[in-house]
Amino acid sequence: MSEEYLLQTLDLTKSFGSQVAVNKVNLNIKKGEFVSIIGPNGAGKTTFFNLVSGAFKPDGGKIYFKGQDITRTKEFKRVQMGMARCFQITNVFPHISVLENVRLAVQAKSKNRYQLFMNADKLNDLRAYAYYCLEMVQLKTLASHLAVNLTHANQRKLEIAIQLASQGELLLLDEPTAGMSAEEVPAIIEVVKEIKEKEEKTIVMVEHKLNIVLSLSDHIAVMNYGALIAYGAPQKIKENRDVQNAYLGKEVGA
Amino acid sequence: MSMKIYFQRYWAGIVILIILALLPLFSSEYTKIVAMQIFIFGVFAISYDILLGYTGIASFGHAIFFGTGAYVSALMMIKAGYSFWATLPFVIVICALIGLLIGFLTLRFATIYFTIVTLALGQFCYFLLTNALTYQYTGGDDGLHGIPAILQTKTQMYYLALAFLLAMFFIAKKIVSSPPGKTLVAIRENEFRAKMIGYNVLNYRLIALVISGVMAGLAGSMNAAVLKSVFPSFMGAGTTIDVILMTILGGMGSILGPVIGAALVIICQQYLSSYFEWWLMIFGIIFVLVVLFLPQGLIGIFYRLKDKNNTSEQKLKNENYNRFKNHFLGKCFQLFRRQDS
Numbered sequence: 001m002s003e004e005y006l007l008q009t010l011d012l013t014k015s016f017g018s019q020v021a022v023n024k025v026n027l028n029i030k031k032g033e034f035v036s037i038i039g040p041n042g043a044g045k046t047t048f049f050n051l052v053s054g055a056f057k058p059d060g061g062k063i064y065f066k067g068q069d070i071t072r073t074k075e076f077k078r079v080q081m082g083m084a085r086c087f088q089i090t091n092v093f094p095h096i097s098v099l100e101n102v103r104l105a106v107q108a109k110s111k112n113r114y115q116l117f118m119n120a121d122k123l124n125d126l127r128a129y130a131y132y133c134l135e136m137v138q139l140k141t142l143a144s145h146l147a148v149n150l151t152h153a154n155q156r157k158l159e160i161a162i163q164l165a166s167q168g169e170l171l172l173l174d175e176p177t178a179g180m181s182a183e184e185v186p187a188i189i190e191v192v193k194e195i196k197e198k199e200e201k202t203i204v205m206v207e208h209k210l211n212i213v214l215s216l217s218d219h220i221a222v223m224n225y226g227a228l229i230a231y232g233a234p235q236k237i238k239e240n241r242d243v244q245n246a247y248l249g250k251e252v253g254a
Numbered sequence: 255m256s257m258k259i260y261f262q263r264y265w266a267g268i269v270i271l272i273i274l275a276l277l278p279l280f281s282s283e284y285t286k287i288v289a290m291q292i293f294i295f296g297v298f299a300i301s302y303d304i305l306l307g308y309t310g311i312a313s314f315g316h317a318i319f320f321g322t323g324a325y326v327s328a329l330m331m332i333k334a335g336y337s338f339w340a341t342l343p344f345v346i347v348i349c350a351l352i353g354l355l356i357g358f359l360t361l362r363f364a365t366i367y368f369t370i371v372t373l374a375l376g377q378f379c380y381f382l383l384t385n386a387l388t389y390q391y392t393g394g395d396d397g398l399h400g401i402p403a404i405l406q407t408k409t410q411m412y413y414l415a416l417a418f419l420l421a422m423f424f425i426a427k428k429i430v431s432s433p434p435g436k437t438l439v440a441i442r443e444n445e446f447r448a449k450m451i452g453y454n455v456l457n458y459r460l461i462a463l464v465i466s467g468v469m470a471g472l473a474g475s476m477n478a479a480v481l482k483s484v485f486p487s488f489m490g491a492g493t494t495i496d497v498i499l500m501t502i503l504g505g506m507g508s509i510l511g512p513v514i515g516a517a518l519v520i521i522c523q524q525y526l527s528s529y530f531e532w533w534l535m536i537f538g539i540i541f542v543l544v545v546l547f548l549p550q551g552l553i554g555i556f557y558r559l560k561d562k563n564n565t566s567e568q569k570l571k572n573e574n575y576n577r578f579k580n581h582f583l584g585k586c587f588q589l590f591r592r593q594d595s
Contacts, residue, residue: 053450079452091450093443104440108452113433116461120433166451 005064006031006170006202007052012061014044014051021047023226024061029204031169034196036205036213039223040246045206046088048223049172052204053085054078065170079108084168086159088175088206094148098139098158101147103130105165133164136198137191153184160191164199171195173205177212185209192216214238222246266556274416278409286412287480288524292517293419294477299500299512300426301469306498307507308430309462310442311361312369314494315376318356319349319467321383321489323474328398328484329391338404338479342472349471353464361459376491383486397485404479411480418476419513422469426509429465438462503544505551514552 007029014022022044029035037045050056052063054075063071070078093101106126107113121127134140137157142150147158156176163171176192177185189212196203196216207213213220213234220237222230224246230237237243261268278286302316323345330336330344360371383392392398405411429435437458441448449455478484487493496519504515522540526533548554 055446055450074454075449076452076454079450085450087447087450091444091447093440093447096440096443100436104436104448105451107433107436110433113437113453114457114461116429116432116434116465118433119428119431120436121431123433162451 005029006033006066007204008064009052010062010064012048012051012063013059014047014056015059020226022051022058025223025226025228027221027228027231029170029202031202032200034203034205034216034218035221036207036217036219037221037223038207038210038213043223043246044226045223046174047226049085049174049204049206053083053172079166079168082167082169083172084163084166084170085172086163086174086176088178090152090155090159092147092155092158092162095146097143098145098147098150099127099130099134099143101158102133102161102165103127105162106130106133106167109167130165133161136164136194137161138187153180153187156180156188157191160188160195164195169202171201171203173203173207175206175208177207177209185212189216278412283408286408288520290412290415290480291477291524292513292520293415294473294480295497295500295516295520296419296513297422297473297476298470298497299504299516300422300509301466301473302497302501303506303509303512304426304430304438304462304469305466306501307512308435308442309438309459311365311459311462312498313372313463314369314491314498315356315372315374315379316466316470316497317489317491317493318352318372318376318379319470320474320477320493320497321379321484321486322349322352323471324478324484324488325383325392325398325474326471327475328401328478331401332398333391338475342475345471345475346468349467350464353467354460356467357456357460357463361456361463373491376489376494380486380489380491383489392486395486397483399483401478401482401484403482415476415480418472422472423509423513426469430509434458434461499541503541503551505548505553508551508553511551511553518552 005028007027009025009027011024011026012022013020013024025044025048027035037048039045047056051058054070054073054077058071061071062069065078065081065083068081070081073081093104096104103120103126106129107120107123110123110126112118112123112126131140131143134143137160139154139157139161142154147155150158156178160173160176163173173192176188180188192203192205193216195201205213205216217234219232220230220234221228222237222240222243224242229242229246230240232240274289277289281289298316298320301319302313305316306312326345326348327338327341330341331338356372356375360368382388384394386394388394405414430438437448437453441453441455441458445455474488477488500515500519501512502515503518504513505511518540519537522533522537526536530536544552550557
């Protein structure tokens with residue numbers, strides 16, 4: 001497929017029983033872009049992420065990453081190729097320290113990951129990079145705490161730190177602000193902004209909070225009932241009637 | 255690290271080592287044999303701890319490796335005249351291959367299925383040894399006898415077994431603090447997430463099983479050399495249960511704990527059994543008490559003693575450690591519960 005795009009999906013489809021969760025989604029994302037996926041609950045956004053990251057196998061369609069067909073590639077290989085995701089429902093290593101959570105993600109990409117006779121704690125560059133990631137999300141002071149003891153907001157930050165530590169080119173952010181109170185949201189947004197500006201990564205983000213999406217994204221994709229119903233620049237999406245209907249739920253009544 | 259700090263931190267270990275080094279000078283032959291059994295089963299329990307404590311997979315057929323090591327060494331020495339040392343490379347290769355084979359067959363679902371399949375494989379291997387068809391090679395229920403002595407005296411054997419335990423202890427310590435060792439803990443904590451940050455989980459579990467299997471095999475060889483005979487019970491479910499008891503009693507996920515567990519189980523086996531006919535019942539009570547009140551195993555006592563005169567940072571570390579242990583033990587009991595129903 002075309003080298004121009006970092007991530008491409010072709011008629012990507014996944015159903016659970018009779019429920020079609022993702023329905024023939026075609027999405028092309030260029031290198032360096034910030035794309036947000038919005039849509040009502042159950043629109044298939046997270047399932048789409050699960051397909052792209054390899055957690056689920058698609059029923060139909062193809063996924064291309066860096067021009068290579070990765071439809072059947074195992075999830076860990078996709079990470080090794082340069083993909084990294086975080087989870088909507090916090091998914092960290094609970095009884096391991098915050099630093100070690102991040103260090104493990106750095107280590108996964110290190111050439112020393114199979115070295116049986118090296119002391120992992122003495123691999124200083126790995127630890128330094130882990131600290132750098134923690135600093136990005138302002139968690140450095142909590143490095144020695146157990147992940148399970150962090151507050152929800154801090155666990156979300158840890159999610160993002162783990163994702164950064166994977167050093168992927170493509171970041172899949174699944175609702176970084178999920179379940180947060182209004183006063184906790186800006187800190188996370190700051191982190192996402194900083195990543196966007198400093199790290200020059202390609203970012204795909206699922207998010208509900210429209211004001212965030214509109215201010216950060218280059219393009220916005222809108223999903224409803226598993227299908228991609230609109231794709232375009234933020235301003236266009238805002239004016240799109242289908243999008244307004246999907247968000248206001250007019251389809252049911254009309 | 256300066257000598258002084260080194261001594262302060264490890265004084266208990268150093269004292270125990272000195273006692274163990276001097277023990278043969280004033281002990282009976284019988285005590286030496288018991289001590290050697292402790293060293294050998296200590297290694298066996300360490301190997302099991304890598305699997306259960308660190309990787310979080312419960313094998314019910316770990317005696318396969320122990321028995322294989324013992325029988326490979328015994329057969330090669332008795333039937334083919336090899337020296338003990340020459341058999342060890344074969345033991346390592348064969349146990350590694352068995353580990354790979356079992357791993358490829360079962361590790362994709364490293365849960366209760368792994369446990370059940372290893373139980374079945376263990377029983378299969380046991381009956382393979384005691385079968386009429388293999389009698390001429392394995393000696394059936396009688397086992398094999400007349401393995402030539404590898405060293406002249408019991409005392410020399412004692413030091414060899416002690417050196418074997420120390421070597422395996424430090425190798426195991428090295429491995430669990432290496433990058434793959436840390437990865438094993440991550441996989442145990444959250445397998446899905448480990449995959450999603452780019453770890454090939456199957457590879458790491460295979461590494462753990464192969465290392466654990468080879469270590470158990472070497473312990474088996476050593477046992478054959480010390481006892482100068484091998485029995486099918488080496489491969490039996492009873493041996494597996496013993497090693498599980500040692501690991502849980504001593505404290506899993508600590509490498510040192512299982513050695514303490516091995517010492518306790520073997521001392522109870524050897525000495526309680528001569529005083530009480532019903533020693534297993536007493537042992538059962540000890541086991542229940544330890545599980546109820548020392549969820550981290552016997553090694554938990556040392557952590558608690560250490561806790562008293564420690565800085566707050568160290569205290570936090572210990573607390574985290576306890577929490578993790580309790581969490582993991584809970585998971586293990588879930589495993590056993592599921593098996594009951």
